[in-house]
Amino acid sequence: xxxxxxxxxxxxxxxxxxxxxxxxxxxxxxxxxxxxxxxxxxxxxxxxxxxxxxxxxxxxxxxxxxxxxxxxxxxxxxxxxxxxxxxxxxxxxxxxxxxxxxxxxxxxxxxxxxxxxxxxxxxxxxxxxxxxxxxxxxxxxxxxxxxxxxxxxxxxxxxxxxxxxxxxxxxxxxxxxxxxxxxxxxxxxxxxxxxxxxxxxxxxxxxxxxxxxxxxxxxxxxxxxxxxxxxxxxxxxxxxxxxxxxxxxxxxxxxxxxxxxxxxxxxxxxxxxxxxxxxxxxxxxxxxxxxxxxxxxxxxxxxxx
Amino acid sequence: xxxxxxxxxxxxxxxxxxxxxxxxxxxxxxxxxxxxxxxxxxxxxxxxxxxxxxxxxxxxxxxxxxxxxxxxxxxxxxxxxxxxxxxxxxxxxxxxxxxxxxxxxxxxxxxxxxxxxxxxxxxxxxxxxxxxxxxxxxxxxxxxxxxxxxxxxxxxxxxxxxxxxxxxxxxxxxxxxxxxxxxxxxxxxxxxxxxxxxxxxxxxxxxxxxxxxxxxxxxxxxxxxxxxxxxxxxxxxxxxxxxxxxxxxxxxxxxxxxxxxxxxxxxxxxxxxxxxxxxxxxxxxxxxxxxxxxxxxxxxxxxxxxxxxxxxxxxxxxxxxxxxxxxxxxxxxxxxxxxxxxxxxxxxxxxxxxxxxxxxxxxxxxxxxxxxxxxxxxxxxxxxxxxxxxxxxxxxxxxxxxxxxxxxxxx
Numbered sequence: 001x002x003x004x005x006x007x008x009x010x011x012x013x014x015x016x017x018x019x020x021x022x023x024x025x026x027x028x029x030x031x032x033x034x035x036x037x038x039x040x041x042x043x044x045x046x047x048x049x050x051x052x053x054x055x056x057x058x059x060x061x062x063x064x065x066x067x068x069x070x071x072x073x074x075x076x077x078x079x080x081x082x083x084x085x086x087x088x089x090x091x092x093x094x095x096x097x098x099x100x101x102x103x104x105x106x107x108x109x110x111x112x113x114x115x116x117x118x119x120x121x122x123x124x125x126x127x128x129x130x131x132x133x134x135x136x137x138x139x140x141x142x143x144x145x146x147x148x149x150x151x152x153x154x155x156x157x158x159x160x161x162x163x164x165x166x167x168x169x170x171x172x173x174x175x176x177x178x179x180x181x182x183x184x185x186x187x188x189x190x191x192x193x194x195x196x197x198x199x200x201x202x203x204x205x206x207x208x209x210x211x212x213x214x215x216x217x218x219x220x221x222x223x224x225x226x227x228x229x230x231x232x233x234x235x236x237x238x239x240x241x242x243x244x245x246x247x248x249x250x251x252x253x254x255x256x257x258x259x260x261x262x263x264x265x266x267x268x269x270x271x272x273x274x275x276x277x278x279x280x281x282x283x284x285x286x287x288x289x290x291x292x293x294x295x296x297x298x299x300x301x302x303x304x305x
Numbered sequence: 306x307x308x309x310x311x312x313x314x315x316x317x318x319x320x321x322x323x324x325x326x327x328x329x330x331x332x333x334x335x336x337x338x339x340x341x342x343x344x345x346x347x348x349x350x351x352x353x354x355x356x357x358x359x360x361x362x363x364x365x366x367x368x369x370x371x372x373x374x375x376x377x378x379x380x381x382x383x384x385x386x387x388x389x390x391x392x393x394x395x396x397x398x399x400x401x402x403x404x405x406x407x408x409x410x411x412x413x414x415x416x417x418x419x420x421x422x423x424x425x426x427x428x429x430x431x432x433x434x435x436x437x438x439x440x441x442x443x444x445x446x447x448x449x450x451x452x453x454x455x456x457x458x459x460x461x462x463x464x465x466x467x468x469x470x471x472x473x474x475x476x477x478x479x480x481x482x483x484x485x486x487x488x489x490x491x492x493x494x495x496x497x498x499x500x501x502x503x504x505x506x507x508x509x510x511x512x513x514x515x516x517x518x519x520x521x522x523x524x525x526x527x528x529x530x531x532x533x534x535x536x537x538x539x540x541x542x543x544x545x546x547x548x549x550x551x552x553x554x555x556x557x558x559x560x561x562x563x564x565x566x567x568x569x570x571x572x573x574x575x576x577x578x579x580x581x582x583x584x585x586x587x588x589x590x591x592x593x594x595x596x597x598x599x600x601x602x603x604x605x606x607x608x609x610x611x612x613x614x615x616x617x618x619x620x621x622x623x624x625x626x627x628x629x630x631x632x633x634x635x636x637x638x639x640x641x642x643x644x645x646x647x648x649x650x651x652x653x654x655x656x657x658x659x660x661x662x663x664x665x666x667x668x669x670x671x672x673x674x675x676x677x678x679x680x681x682x683x684x685x686x687x688x689x690x691x692x693x694x695x696x697x698x699x700x701x702x703x704x705x706x707x708x709x710x711x712x713x714x715x716x
Contacts, residue, residue, distance in 0.1 A: 024371065031367045032323045034315040038566070042316040053320055081406040088332070172333030174353055178376065179331070281364065281375035286330040290407045293328035296321065297408040 006262065010269070011114075017273050028280050060299045071298045076291040085170070087160060094157025095186070096287075101150040105143075109135045123225040134231060137224040138200070139216075141233030147197070148237045154190040162187065182284045185275045192268040197240030199261035202247060203254055205234075212248030310424065311379075312366040317420040323363070325409045329356045335401035335411075340644040341394050341651065344661035349391030352401040352411055358388050359418055389427035392418045394658055397523055397649035398608040403640050412613065415649075419525025429654030432524050440529055443515040446485035451512040453479065456490040457497075464501040466508050469544060473508035475500070475582075476546040478537070478560065480553035481516050482683045488690075489683040491703075492552050495710035496579055502593045502713060503586050507550075513540045518567075519559040524650050531567045538564060538572060548575035550582050552706060554609035554682045555648075561614070578610060579706055580681045584619040587626055596715025598708060599629040603675035605666065605689060606642035607682035620681045620705045627712045635669040643669060645680075647688035663692035670700050681705045 033046035037053055061068055074080045077096070082089040112135040116126050127133040134140040138147065162183060165175050205214040216224055216232040224232070235241045279285055315323070335352040336342060342351035349355075358380070364372045365379040372378075380388065392415060399412045422428055438447040456479075457463045466473065477497060483489045500507045515537055518530025537560075541549050551557040557578040565571050586592045602624060610616045617639045624632050637643045646652065646662030667689055670678040678689050678700050690702035 027371070028368065031315070032320060034367070035318045035320045035323050036316055037320050049320065075406070079406070082332075170333065172336040174331060174333060174336070176331075176357065278375055280327070281372065281377060283329070283331045285327045286407070289324055289328035290330055293321075293325050293407050293409065296324075297410060300410075301408075 006265075007114075013269075017276070021276055024277065024280070057296075060296075060303070064299045064302055067298055067302060068295050071295045072291060075294045087164060087168075088170075091157050091160035091164065094153050094160065096157075098150045098154035098157060098190075102147070102154065105135075105146060105150070108132070109138075109143075112136055123222050124227055127225045127227045134228070137219065137228060137232075138197075139204075139219070139224070139234040139237075140228060140231045141236040142231070144234055144237035144241075147193075148239055151190065151193045152239065155187075158183070158187045158190050176283075178278075178282045181278065182275070182282045185271050185278070186284075189268065189271045189275065192264065192271065194239050194243065196261065196264040196268050197237060198243035198247060199257055199264050201234055201237075201240060201244040202252075202257035203261045205244075206248070206252070206254040206257055208253075210248075210251030210253055212244060313363040313421060314424055315363065315367065317417045317424075318363075318414075319417075322410075322414050322417055325407075325414065326356055326360045326363075328407045329353070329360075329409060330407060331357065332406060334404045334406060338400045338404050338641075339395075340398060340400070340646065340662045340665065341396060341655075341658055344646075344665065345394065345658050347391070347394070349387050350394050351391075352405075355388070355391055355395075355415070355418065356409075358384075358391075359414075362388075385425060385427055389422045389425070392422060393429055394651055394655050395649050396608075396644050396646060396651045396659065396662060398644035399612045400608075400641070400644065403612060416523055416525060416527070419523070420527065421525070423525040428525065431653040432526070432650070435520055435524065435650070435653065436526055436529065439516045439518075439521055439533070443533070444485060445481040445516055445520055448485050450515070453484045453512050453514050454509065456484060456487075456493050460494055460498075464497050464507070466506075467497065468509065468511040469513060470506075470508035471544050473506045473544060474547050475505055475507045476541045476544060476549045477507050477509050478517070478541075478549050478551045478553075478556055479509055479514060480551060480556045480683070481520075482687070483552060484514070486683075486687070488687060491707050492683045492686070495704070496552050496706045499583065499592070499706060499710055499713060503591050505586075508544065508546075510537070510540050510544075515540075517553075517556040517559040518563075519555045520650055522559065522563060527567075530563075534559075534564045534567050538568065542573055546574055548577055548582075550577050550579055552579040552681070552683065552704065554578060554607040554614065555684070558609040558613055578614070578616060578619075578681070580610070580619040580623060581616065583706070583709065584622050587623060592626075592709075593713050594716035595627050595709070595712040597629040598627045598712045598715070600676045601631045601633060601674060602677040602679050602708070603633050603635050603670050603673055604638070604705075605635070605645060605670070605678055605680040605685055606639055607680055607685045608642075608644060608648050610681055611642060612640055620679070623705055623709060624679060627708060630708070630712075633673045633675060635666075635673055635675075637669060645685045645688040645692070647682075647684040652688075659688070660692065660695065663688045664696055667692040667696055667698060667700060671696075671698055675700055677701045677703055677708070679703050679705050679708055 030046060033049050036042045037049045040049060040052060079089055079092050082092060112126060112132050123136065126136055134143055138144060202212060205212055205218055207213050214234055216229045331353055333353055339351040361377050362380055365377040395415050397412050397415060402411045435445060438445055442448065443450045454468060457467055479493050483493045497507060515533045517537065518533040521527060521530040549560060561576045604620055604624060606617060624630055643666045644662055645666050646659035652659040680686050681704060683704060686702045686704050693700045693702060
């Protein structure tokens with residue numbers, strides 16, 4: 001019941017924040033549309049500029065589909081132009097791929113846990129869906145392992161970035177105050193996932209008397225149907241699980257751990273939200289715009305040729 | 306200045322350029338390739354700072370409290386002045402575009418920033434003289450424009466029909482530097498003689514040639530350049546020429562890439578640089594026989610011909626065709642060629658800085674023991690000759706067409 005309530009609050013706030021982020025983005029976009037669009041008068045209506053820009057973008061994309069895909073994979077996903085600086089390249093790949101993986105995993109999990117039951121599927125039927133079914137619970141062994149590994153890779157990537165900024169600065173590297181905020185938030189988010197997981201395990205598997213005794217039957221069947229018991233394996237989330245084993249020695253009650261879990265979860269969530277809102281005002285905006293500009297400039301170059 | 310005029314005018318930028326500002330990862334690749342930053346060590350010069358500042362300025366001016374919430378505030382007068390200096394110290398060499406992992410098209414961005422600075426009245430005072438000279442006298446030298454063919458005097462023999470001959474197949478657009486600065490006369494003289502000996506019908510616009518508009522365009526005063534473009538295009542079209550050719554890469558760039566954009570339509574004739582035309586003649590076997598030029602030569606790629614025009618092979622093909630000429634490459638060449646310091650109008654405001662840029666390039670020519678540093682730009686030739694003189698190096702700066710003409714004379 002408490003889990004349900006938390007989920008409802010989470011979605012309410014999440015949707016509200018997403019809406020505010022949408023407004024923020026729309027406001028910035030409306031301002032950006034005051035700029036010129038070649039071929040149109042500078043004072044052309046912004047709606048017209050948007051329509052023409054989108055139209056041109058779509059036409060260009062279809063004319064150069066192969067080039068777009070090559071640029072997206074080569075420059076966007078593999079960062080091939082960065083390979084000359086090995087440490088920076090590795091840091092970028094680690095952070096990009098880990099966040100991308102965690103994002104995909106998180107969205108798919110949301111779909112399985114939130115959407116499929118609303119489509120009338122019972123937990124047992126969802127659990128029977130190949131591959132997706134496992135996402136019904138975070139303690140299915142491969143879900144736990146995947147989350148852990150991706151979190152670890154993100155953390156290692158952030159570690160490399162912090163190391164470069166703080167200890168081994170290349171002469172061309174410039175760190176501005178806004179960059180520090182982003183680095184701090186990203187590191188906090190990457191780090192925060194592990195205690196959140198630890199507290200969740202403690203809250204879920206602590207028996208009266210403060211004894212930590214993980215067993216699948218402790219999870220309600222609507223969250224972990226018995227058909228998934230053979231796949232149950234929270235220990236595959238080795239850092240979170242190790243942390244839970246360690247903290248279990250404090251013999252606190254499941255309710256206390258639930259409070260810690262809530263605090264940790266909401267802090268994690270707040271950091272992600274802050275990052276999202278700050279995005280257009282920090283160098284982190286490049287995660288959205290750099291792939292667009294790489295692809296766009298390639299297409300424009302090809303057109304000019 | 307009114308409050309509204311102090312705000313960044315977004316109409317100076319294209320939509321795409323604002324997105325490019327956002328795409329900058331501040332990776333710093335451009336920092337150490339920026340020739341003026343390397344020479345001066347001033348943080349306001351390099352692209353990374355310019356982009357970060359430009360982003361901050363427009364957001365602080367246009368996104369109000371939202372920008373303030375994230376710590377972005379409008380620039381004060383001191384910051385504007387420092388920003389202006391950084392923007393005008395740039396030679397517009399476009400090396401930053403080559404090394405940018407995102408491929409941000411930086412040069413048009415720097416020009417857009419200059420347009421904004423012109424609105425704010427923050428540009429080197431010498432630019433007012435330039436503007437007056439170009440818009441009133443139609444050349445950068447503030448000379449009587451009727452004297453554009455002064456370089457043909459004392460030529461023996463001067464090719465016939467150089468002054469606006471109707472029906473000539475090719476119009477040679479000489480450019481202000483070659484027409485008005487005696488140290489550059491060797492370039493147009495050599496070029497027209499090569500064309501005459503190759504049997505080409507060539508003429509010029511004589512006193513009807515107006516500055517191409519490039520110096521105003523890159524100064525951020527481009528709106529005034531459109532009238533010049535219109536006049537020049539009309540003058541060439543009136544002669545019925547099939548093509549217009551330039552020895553100046555900046556004129557070439559302006560005609561080839563900017564004129565169609567400014568005028569909103571393609572030009573009714575072909576635009577080529579001299580090295581392209583001469584390479585065509587060489588390949589068709591229509592160049593006169595070439596004689597020995599026993600020198601160790603290195604080629605300096607002008608920014609407007611190489612990085613922004615994509616022409617790297619043609620000048621090298623011409624030099625390789627010259628008997629006994631030994632062509633050697635400097636450490637940084639082709640798209641990574643160092644800037645000579647002569648571009649971007651930077652020399653008008655900051656001559657010591659651009660001289661330091663040129664010294665770095667001439668040092669690379671010295672390192673490969675070149676006797677001649679060749680280029681295909683009279684501005685590069687002038688800057689590099691000056692750098693060699695200051696460094697007391699026995700390296701001669703020559704244009705490719707001058708080398709070719711000397712070779713033909715010995716052929």
